[in-house]
Amino acid sequence: MRQGTKPPTxxxxxxxxxxxxxxxxLNLGSIEVEMRVTLSYFVEPNPGIAERGIKGRYRYESHGLRFDVSRPNEDRxxxxxxxxxxARDEEEGRYQGGGSDPNWLLGTQTLSRGSLHSDIWRGTAAELAGRGMLGIYPALGWWKTLVKQQRYDDTVRYSLVVSIKxxxxxxxxxAAVETLIEAQTVVLV
Known part of the structure; x- marks a missing residue:
């Protein structure tokens, strides 16, 4: 989160x-494959939510995380x-859903609830070969509205599991993935 003269973003x-x-x-071509992405993180409940009777968009969770996978031919x-x-559209309340990849079993609508998100993408092996990036991005919670708590600069840890079969x-x-992981160096973005 970032704090300035406006509410944190x-x-x-x-x-x-x-x-x-x-x-x-690519060698598998049109053979069907499945990619499962699971993202898990801890959220804090809103302090004092029971006695204040808070209702609204940021009432319970301290923050949220979302994920997305690159599309074929989409560069970094x-x-x-x-x-x-x-992320901006979600933050400003303009995101209405849609525009997601139809190959996902659940899609983006269900990935905004809770702190454990899992979805399955099904398609051809050749299609999956072109989807080599996964992005994790923040969604706001009560950290945005309870500025006096000064939690907007907190670091968020998460667990990410991606599997293909x-x-x-x-x-x-x-074996192919294991070889790539062993040869890979850490890339900081």
Whole structure:
């Protein structure tokens, strides 16, 4: 969060470059694959919510997190711009949902409830090969409205699990991903 003369606003996004076995996925072509993304984090309840009878948009959770995966042929800057626009729209109450990838089982509407978000993307292996980035971005909670608590600069920790699987048994995706992870260096964004 960022504080100034106006109410605090969300800031910061983590961009993860996924260790996709791109060549193996491209070789699988039109074979169906499944990617599961699970994001978990801890939220604090609003202090004094019971006695104040708070109602409204930021009544319970201290903050929220959302995730999105890059689309095919979307470079890092385009992906960042799309996520930033959606985060701003959510913050300003303009985001009406929609515009999400139809291959997700649940979609963006259900990812704004609670602090454990999980969804499954289904499509071809070739389509998944072009989706190599995942972004985690903040959503506001009572940290925005209870400025006197000065929690808007707190760091948020989260757990992220991304898995891919296919019914095709002659390709070892696990070994390919493991090799990529071992060779990968830390990329700070």
């Amino acid at each position: 969300a800031r910061g996004m983590h961009l993860h470059l996924l260790p996709w076995p791109q060549q193996e996925l 800057d385009q992906f960042r711009q799309r996520i930033n626009k959606r 296919t019914q095709q048994t002659d390709v070892d995706l696990y």
